[in-house]
Amino acid sequence: MPKCVIDGKEVEFSAGENMVDVAKRAGIEIPVFCYHPGLTVVAQCRMCAVEVEKMPKLQTACSTPVADGMVIKTKSDKVKSHQKSVMEFLLVNHPLDCPICDKSGECDLQDTSYSYGDSNTRYTEERRTYLDLDMGPVIKKSMNRCIHCTRCIRFGDEIAGIREMVAIHRGNSTEISTIDGKPLETEYAGNYADICPTGSLTLKDFRFKKRVWFLKKTKTICEGCSRGCSVELHQDNNVIVRTIARENKEVNKYWICDEGRFHFNSVHNQHRIVAPVVEGSHSDWATAIHRLKTLSANQTVHVLIGTDLTNEEVSAIKMALPKASKTSVFSHFGTPGLTSAAKDEAADALLKRKSKTSNLHGVEKLGIAGFEKFDQSAGLVLVFSGGRAVLPDVSNLGKAKVIGVGVFTDEEAKTFAAVLPATTFAEKSGTIVNFMGIEQKLQAAIRPVGSSKQISEILMLWQNQQGSEGHSNG
Amino acid sequence: MLVKAKTSLTQRFYIFDIVKGLYITMKNMLFAKKVTIQFPEERRNYSNRYRGLHYIKATNGVENCTACMLCPTVCPAECIHIEAGERPDKEKYPVKFEIDVLRCCFCGMCEEACPKDAIKLSNIYEMTVTQRTIYEKDFLVEQRGSK
Numbered sequence: 217m218p219k220c221v222i223d224g225k226e227v228e229f230s231a232g233e234n235m236v237d238v239a240k241r242a243g244i245e246i247p248v249f250c251y252h253p254g255l256t257v258v259a260q261c262r263m264c265a266v267e268v269e270k271m272p273k274l275q276t277a278c279s280t281p282v283a284d285g286m287v288i289k290t291k292s293d294k295v296k297s298h299q300k301s302v303m304e305f306l307l308v309n310h311p312l313d314c315p316i317c318d319k320s321g322e323c324d325l326q327d328t329s330y331s332y333g334d335s336n337t338r339y340t341e342e343r344r345t346y347l348d349l350d351m352g353p354v355i356k357k358s359m360n361r362c363i364h365c366t367r368c369i370r371f372g373d374e375i376a377g378i379r380e381m382v383a384i385h386r387g388n389s390t391e392i393s394t395i396d397g398k399p400l401e402t403e404y405a406g407n408y409a410d411i412c413p414t415g416s417l418t419l420k421d422f423r424f425k426k427r428v429w430f431l432k433k434t435k436t437i438c439e440g441c442s443r444g445c446s447v448e449l450h451q452d453n454n455v456i457v458r459t460i461a462r463e464n465k466e467v468n469k470y471w472i473c474d475e476g477r478f479h480f481n482s483v484h485n486q487h488r489i490v491a492p493v494v495e496g497s498h499s500d501w502a503t504a505i506h507r508l509k510t511l512s513a514n515q516t517v518h519v520l521i522g523t524d525l526t527n528e529e530v531s532a533i534k535m536a537l538p539k540a541s542k543t544s545v546f547s548h549f550g551t552p553g554l555t556s557a558a559k560d561e562a563a564d565a566l567l568k569r570k571s572k573t574s575n576l577h578g579v580e581k582l583g584i585a586g587f588e589k590f591d592q593s594a595g596l597v598l599v600f601s602g603g604r605a606v607l608p609d610v611s612n613l614g615k616a617k618v619i620g621v622g623v624f625t626d627e628e629a630k631t632f633a634a635v636l637p638a639t640t641f642a643e644k645s646g647t648i649v650n651f652m653g654i655e656q657k658l659q660a661a662i663r664p665v666g667s668s669k670q671i672s673e674i675l676m677l678w679q680n681q682q683g684s685e686g687h688s689n690g
Numbered sequence: 691m692l693v694k695a696k697t698s699l700t701q702r703f704y705i706f707d708i709v710k711g712l713y714i715t716m717k718n719m720l721f722a723k724k725v726t727i728q729f730p731e732e733r734r735n736y737s738n739r740y741r742g743l744h745y746i747k748a749t750n751g752v753e754n755c756t757a758c759m760l761c762p763t764v765c766p767a768e769c770i771h772i773e774a775g776e777r778p779d780k781e782k783y784p785v786k787f788e789i790d791v792l793r794c795c796f797c798g799m800c801e802e803a804c805p806k807d808a809i810k811l812s813n814i815y816e817m818t819v820t821q822r823t824i825y826e827k828d829f830l831v832e833q834r835g836s837k
Binding site for chain 2: 314315316423424425427429430
């Protein structure tokens, strides 16, 4: 393998790699603004310039491929003074509104200015200001903070497949805007806020909700569709406030769709049932478990398993059911009209899949078939759901009763005999299998909301009570 | 083992010590300058650096605070609770600004951290209350004290 020397450190690289990536691997940081590993290289912010031996001028590290035997200096006096000057130019028109900016605390411009810039400003003239137009429901623009890195323009063009952001005017009055000031159309608009190195493009949903340094971060997997994008859930005080994409080169690269990004709102949905319900009225766990026990005893149970459950939960249900009822029939549900994993296909050119639940492929591998119609002999329909799967119509089943275990809204559970609230993807840990067959791990970000319990815990309660009651009766 | 202290005759004869003690008592009672004051009527002068009750400074009737959350970040007693919002004349302002004064340790870090010179500690030290009090924004914005 060819080798180069960065700051006296010998680093191996493969042909075609640029200096920023090679240096990063060696633990050396080269500051960047316009460079993003998922986008094309434009080398226009000039922040990453480094000194290369035998080259007369500074080279931009993002656009220069490393060559064998190259000697690169990232911390020489020449580079340092250059970085200081670039920071000064970038901050000439940048407003000092970090106290009200949502990006502050995770802002590339703030961090880089702190590490490489000067703490004083020589600029005394009036700063350039813009009027901001509305950019639709996802993104809030604050053009005054922009440093014209054009990451957003390139993202729309290259990744989202829609050219909606452009740079209008030239020179000092350059403005990043949508074409004709129209609102954003892409379903991946949230990524604009993720990749923006300043606070120019921020999420409306997250606006002024929390300062980022208060957030506790959990690495987990999105349950929005069968792709299973790597995401990070951010919470404070057991309330999730946002989702951001996590790098995963095999699955989602650096991006997530808006549907997945804002799916966390369902966790704190005010209509979600978070305490046991029996016959439409609030109850306690003992009564609800008792109800479940009496309705399931000596019955044929049709078990509907949502494809948003983890492999562990599905296995636990499969093990527990034969002990608790006479006979049981299993089928899975999730996306209307999609009864098998074979029918799952890409819904768009980037990430989205037709299956709107995360574990369709995993549940199918555990030997459960898709839901077609209700078993006529069933006396009880037991629905297990993680909140994402869309319920089949259970409103008129004749004599069969319906009990829901999982996450339901008031509306969904109207006709249920009982609801035993369980956890959503944000409150449980487990394994899910995406459409490529990659097993990924869900990580609980918050404690269960209300008095909801894990499905495994509910199954244990169910069986223990049966055991203890049988004992006292006998 | 009990050791009996040896005392001389004058020490055992207490009257000299009693007279000595009474002399000090009388001297302080009758002639020394008083250290107490008649509190509600008389007030002490505190230094301008005294850290008492908080207030939020306002400029032209608009509170200086932009809800940047630096004071709750730096507060060691976690007694400041802010909720941010937006209104037409101000991009970011505190919808809710509460100080749980019983938790406050009056360290003044909030005042030091504030980039907008909004939260200040006045020299008001009379904060006796009969129940747990959380001071809200409306109360805090009204400027009290001399700073």
